[in-house]
Amino acid sequence: MDGLRIGQVAKQAGVGVETIRFYERKGLIEEPPRRDSGYRQYAEGAVSRIRFIRRTRELGFTLKEIRELLNLRVDADASLGDVRRRSEAKLLEIEGKIADLRRMKRALAELTARCCGEGPIGECPILEALYGEPGS
Numbered sequence: 634m635d636g637l638r639i640g641q642v643a644k645q646a647g648v649g650v651e652t653i654r655f656y657e658r659k660g661l662i663e664e665p666p667r668r669d670s671g672y673r674q675y676a677e678g679a680v681s682r683i684r685f686i687r688r689t690r691e692l693g694f695t696l697k698e699i700r701e702l703l704n705l706r707v708d709a710d711a712s713l714g715d716v717r718r719r720s721e722a723k724l725l726e727i728e729g730k731i732a733d734l735r736r737m738k739r740a741l742a743e744l745t746a747r748c749c750g751e752g753p754i755g756e757c758p759i760l761e762a763l764y765g766e767p768g769s
Contacts, residue, residue: 636668636674637675637677637679638672638674639672646680648683656686661682661699662682662683662686685703686703698719698723744759744763745759
């Protein structure tokens with residue numbers, strides 16, 4: 634019985650061996666049968682599935698969301714709209730994170746502008762503002 638060993642799958646999918654084991658533990662990929670030698674024996678489809686998981690992770694999807702997307706692919710009752718709604722929800726989440734990062738950047742820039750970069754640490758306007766001490 635031919636199949637791929639875990640190292641081969643990892644290399645082709647662009648992930649580490651431990652990542653594959655992690656995905657198995659999380660139920661994102663099935664644990665494959667083992668050869669008589671004890672080595673895992675993966676089917677060719679495992680590489681595509683792991684690439685899918687890796688790409689969706691790169692787009693910010695959680696493991697739960699990835700599991701839902703994987704389930705949609707095999708659900709005969711699922712529609713393109715189901716996938717699109719999940720994609721739109723992720724976009725909204727990312728836009729919220731970007732807005733939060735912009736607020737954080739503005740606040741940090743304002744704090745940094747208060748500091749001349751010289752003098753004793755006890756008079757640091759950045760630390761005073763973060764501690765909420767007078768003068769902030």
